[in-house]
Amino acid sequence: MPRDVNRRKSRQEDFADCLEECEEKKRDGNMLQMTAELIPTLGGRDNTYSATRWVEDVESNAEIFDWTPLQKLLIAKRSLTGTALLWLRAERPHKSWEELKTALLKEFPDHLDVKAVHELMSSRKKQPNETCQDYMLVMKELGKRGKMPDYVAIKYIVDGIIDRETNKMMLYGVTTYGELKDKLKIYETVKSKLKLEDEKARAKPIERQIRCYSCGELGHTSRGCPSREKGVKCFKCGDFGHIAMSCKMATSQENRPEKEVQQWRYQPKQENPRRLMFGSVGTSSSANFTSSNSDNVGGIVKQDDNMTFVSEDVKQIVNKGSSIMKKNKPLKNLKINGNKEVSALIDSGSEVNLINEDFYSTLSVPKFEDSLVLSGLGFSKVFSLGQCFDAHCSLEIDERSYKKVTFHIVSNDCMPYNIIIGQEFLKNVVMIMNGGAVSLFPKGEEWLASINCYPCTVDLVGPVSNPVLKEKVVRLVEGYKPQQTKDAPVELKIILKDDIPVAQRPRRVSPKEQEEVDKQIKQWLEDGIIKVNDIG
Incomplete structure (x- = not known):
C-alpha cells in the first residue's frame, strides 16, 4: 500500500514538473516574440539605416535578452525585407548567425560618407505632420552617423524648420541637444498660440454701419427714414422730389459739395x-x-x-x-x-x-x-x-x-x-x-x-532730282563687272634678308624717311644717348 502511494505521488510530481516546463516554454516563446519586435527591419536600400547599424542592434538585443545562437539567426532572418530578403532567398542557407552576418555586411556595405550625411541633413526639412521632437531625433541620428559635432547638427536642424526667421530666433545659438529640446517645446507653444489668435481674428465678424438708401444718412434704414414723406432724394444735388436721372443740375462731380458726396457714396473704412x-x-x-x-x-x-x-x-x-x-x-x-x-x-x-x-x-x-x-x-x-x-x-x-x-x-x-x-x-x-x-x-x-x-541703306548716286536718270546710274553702278583687257609686263621680286624683319612696323614710313630715321638712331648710338638693349 505505501508503495502505491509513493508511486501516485511520483506521477503527480512528474505531471506538475511537465506542466511547469510547458508554461515556462510558453513564457519564453512569448518573450522571444515580444523582444524580436524590437529589431528594426532591414531593406538594404535605406541610406539612413545601414547593415552595420542593424547588426549592432541585433547583437545588443541578443546580449540583453540572452538569446541562443539559433534564436539570433531566426530573428535576424525574419527581420529582413525588400532587397535584403530577395538576396537571402537567392543565397544558400546560412547555418549560423556569424555566417549570415559576414555575408550580409559584404553584400550591403556601409557606403554613406560624411559628405553624403551633410547633403542628407541639408536637404531634410521638417514635415507639416511631424512634431519638432520627432524631427530632432531623426536629424540627431543622421548627425551621429556622420560623426559631426552636436552644434553643427543643431544648425542643420534649425535650418530645416520652415518658418520665418523672426519666429525661429529663439533656436539660434543652441549648442546642446538638451537645450534644443527645451527651446523646441517653447517654440511649439508659441506657434500654437499664434495660430489660435489668428483663427480668432479671422472668425471675428466685421461690424458694419447701417445706412438708409432713401436719404443716404447713417443710423437707420429706409423703412424708418424721417425724411420719407419728402419723397425720393437726388444724389446729385441733394434735394428731394426727383432722382438723379431727372436732375437738371450739371453732372460734374466738382460742382457737388464734398461733404454730401462723402455722406452717400463712400462707406467709412474701419481698417486699412x-x-x-x-x-x-x-x-x-x-x-x-x-x-x-x-x-x-x-x-x-x-x-x-x-x-x-x-x-x-x-x-x-x-x-x-x-x-x-x-x-x-x-x-x-x-x-x-x-x-x-x-x-x-x-x-x-x-x-x-x-x-x-x-x-x-x-x-x-x-x-x-x-x-x-x-x-x-x-x-x-x-x-x-x-x-x-x-x-x-x-x-x-x-x-x-x-x-x-x-x-x-x-x-x-x-x-x-x-x-x-x-x-x-x-x-x-x-x-x-x-x-x-x-x-x-x-x-x-x-x-x-x-x-x-x-534698316541701313546705302545711297550710291546721291541727291539726284530726276528719278529716271537716277535709276539709270544706279543700274550702271550695280551692273558693272570689271574685265581685264591687257597684261602689264611688270614683275615684283621680294628679296628677304636676315637682318631686316619682314613684318611691317606699327608706324610705317617711306623708304627715304626710313633712311633718315636709321641715320638719326645711329648718331644717337655713337653719342651715347641711347644704347642697344639685348633682351634675348
Whole structure:
C-alpha cells in the first residue's frame, strides 16, 4: 500500500514538473516574440539605416535578452525585407548567425560618407505632420552617423524648420541637444498660440454701419427714414422730389459739395486693407457684386442689409458677359517653379500678387501664415489664407526668370483667375501693354538695344532730282563687272634678308624717311644717348 502511494505521488510530481516546463516554454516563446519586435527591419536600400547599424542592434538585443545562437539567426532572418530578403532567398542557407552576418555586411556595405550625411541633413526639412521632437531625433541620428559635432547638427536642424526667421530666433545659438529640446517645446507653444489668435481674428465678424438708401444718412434704414414723406432724394444735388436721372443740375462731380458726396457714396473704412481690383465675368457669391435685396434709384448706388454697394453700371457689365468675353484681357502665359504653366492676369490696380487655393494645392511649396486683408469693389473684404514667398516661388516669363516672388493665397470663389500679377511684382519690371498684349522686361537698358534697330541703306548716286536718270546710274553702278583687257609686263621680286624683319612696323614710313630715321638712331648710338638693349 505505501508503495502505491509513493508511486501516485511520483506521477503527480512528474505531471506538475511537465506542466511547469510547458508554461515556462510558453513564457519564453512569448518573450522571444515580444523582444524580436524590437529589431528594426532591414531593406538594404535605406541610406539612413545601414547593415552595420542593424547588426549592432541585433547583437545588443541578443546580449540583453540572452538569446541562443539559433534564436539570433531566426530573428535576424525574419527581420529582413525588400532587397535584403530577395538576396537571402537567392543565397544558400546560412547555418549560423556569424555566417549570415559576414555575408550580409559584404553584400550591403556601409557606403554613406560624411559628405553624403551633410547633403542628407541639408536637404531634410521638417514635415507639416511631424512634431519638432520627432524631427530632432531623426536629424540627431543622421548627425551621429556622420560623426559631426552636436552644434553643427543643431544648425542643420534649425535650418530645416520652415518658418520665418523672426519666429525661429529663439533656436539660434543652441549648442546642446538638451537645450534644443527645451527651446523646441517653447517654440511649439508659441506657434500654437499664434495660430489660435489668428483663427480668432479671422472668425471675428466685421461690424458694419447701417445706412438708409432713401436719404443716404447713417443710423437707420429706409423703412424708418424721417425724411420719407419728402419723397425720393437726388444724389446729385441733394434735394428731394426727383432722382438723379431727372436732375437738371450739371453732372460734374466738382460742382457737388464734398461733404454730401462723402455722406452717400463712400462707406467709412474701419481698417486699412490692401487694394484688390480685377474684373469678373459673371457673378460670385462671395464677391457680393449684386444683391437681390438692393434697391436702385436712377442709376445711383444703393446698399442692402449687409452694406454692400451696387451700382447700375456694374450690374450692366455683369449682365453682358458675352460682350466682355470678346474683349482682350491682359493675360500672360508664364511658368511657376519651372514646371507649372498657367495663364495669369496682369493687374496694375492690385497691390499684391494673388494665387487661388486650387492652383496652390498643385504646387509643392510651403504655406506661411498671413493676416492680410484685401478689399475690392464695394469695400468687400477678403482674408488671405496664407502666403508663399522667397526661394519657394519663381516665375519664368518670356524666357526670363524672376526669383523670390511672393504670392498671397485666396479662396477660389473670390478670384476668377489662377494667378494675378500685381504691383508687388510689376514695380520691379518694365511693362509694355498694347491692348490685350503684355510684354515684361527686367529693369535696365540691355533690352533697349534690341528695340532701337533701323534698316541701313546705302545711297550710291546721291541727291539726284530726276528719278529716271537716277535709276539709270544706279543700274550702271550695280551692273558693272570689271574685265581685264591687257597684261602689264611688270614683275615684283621680294628679296628677304636676315637682318631686316619682314613684318611691317606699327608706324610705317617711306623708304627715304626710313633712311633718315636709321641715320638719326645711329648718331644717337655713337653719342651715347641711347644704347642697344639685348633682351634675348
